Amino acid sequence: MAENRRGLGRGLSALLGDVAETIEDGGAGVPAERREGAGVLEIPIELIHRNPDQPRRVFGDVELIELTESIREKGVLQPILLRPSPKTSGEYEIVAGERRWRAGQMAGLGVMPAVVRDLDDLQVLEIAIVENVQRADLNAIEEALGFKALIERFGRTQEAIAQAVGKSRSHIANTLRLLQLPAEVQEHVMQGRLSAGHARAIATADDPVALAERIVDGGLSVRDAEALARKGADKAKAPAARKSSGGGSKDTDTAALENDLSEVLGLDVSIVDRGGAGELRISYKTLEQLDDLCRRLTRAG
Structure with a gap:
């Protein structure tokens, strides 16, 4: 080594x-x-x-x-x-x-x-x-259970574990979060039917079990899984968004630009335009997604 x-x-x-x-x-x-x-x-x-x-x-x-x-x-x-x-x-x-x-x-x-x-x-x-x-050699759930044992049995911190295994602290935190997934989804990861990327993509979904079955049955990629999870989240947010905006909708160009940026970044992107000035909002669900975005922006700079 x-x-x-x-x-x-x-x-x-x-x-x-x-x-x-x-x-x-x-x-x-x-x-x-x-x-x-x-x-x-x-x-x-x-x-x-x-x-x-x-x-x-x-x-x-x-x-x-x-x-x-x-x-x-x-x-x-x-x-x-x-x-x-x-x-x-x-x-x-x-x-x-x-x-x-x-x-x-x-x-x-x-x-x-x-x-x-x-x-x-x-x-x-x-x-x-x-x-x-x-x-x-470990799947993501085995890895998470090992990290959990170090924390609960021996009082190791996430930072100490990160230093020991040569990973980032965000990797440790995101891996541990996989243990919050339903047992059915964890079993898919244990048996190699889902990767850690798949599991992280659907971790915050309303029905991760149904999404996991769909991903396994269709042999979907991690990007496909992220898209499915975003669609579910968008549907859930849609009624609230319509209510807050008084029923208005974004123009076609703005919506298309949001979709294009979302595809490139693999993250939810929202543009709020106020007559030529406004905000660009990028939403992330995990620290790994934020780390990846920061690396992309740094390289672009």
Whole structure:
């Protein structure tokens, strides 16, 4: 991993890559043979157990089968990271590398190459989240649940999490908001039927479940999802707008210009013209949308 990763990202790189450093065997009396290169152990696969707090819950069948075949042909190229089991003496818990461990079991391996470290629960959770986020292994809901656990169980702030995983604070906040979506929509994201972009686009809609079904059934893009959400919001605002304007409507040119700008920016745009002077209003629903707009305006400048 790149050395310029911030926070735990750099620490994880050291843990996984710097196996030249001699480490202690975390389980006294455990049958573990050292491989070439100090610090890497051959741990009997039956003594290794998954981390129950692992943020990744969904493992794709296709990629797991492909990794299994690769391990059968070439072996495990990168050791997994373990800690001594906090529950059973002489056994180990996975900190990073569960997919390799699963594939190793499927490939019929008797031992797994591993690095063992003494880590507490907070370090284990943070490392698991960092590894999966940096490798894009988590779907958005898994990522959000991991962030939520860091906040609720260990008192981490959004800013601290952002520094640890190398993301912006707005990314953390917007990801956490996905947990407010109905369970049916979250399940679509978990199973890969909806992307995080889709989910954010419909997060504030009146009926996100119906919109999610429409997006999944039609294979719609994120831009299509945003357009659908805007249409629903426009319909909801229309009666109030007519009432406040006394039943008047904007001229065709102004409405067309609003539509053109909305298409370009992907945001709601409203023009209030008062005889040649007025206001241009751009509405955003998330901090990520605001960040994107600021980047566009800065580049344009």
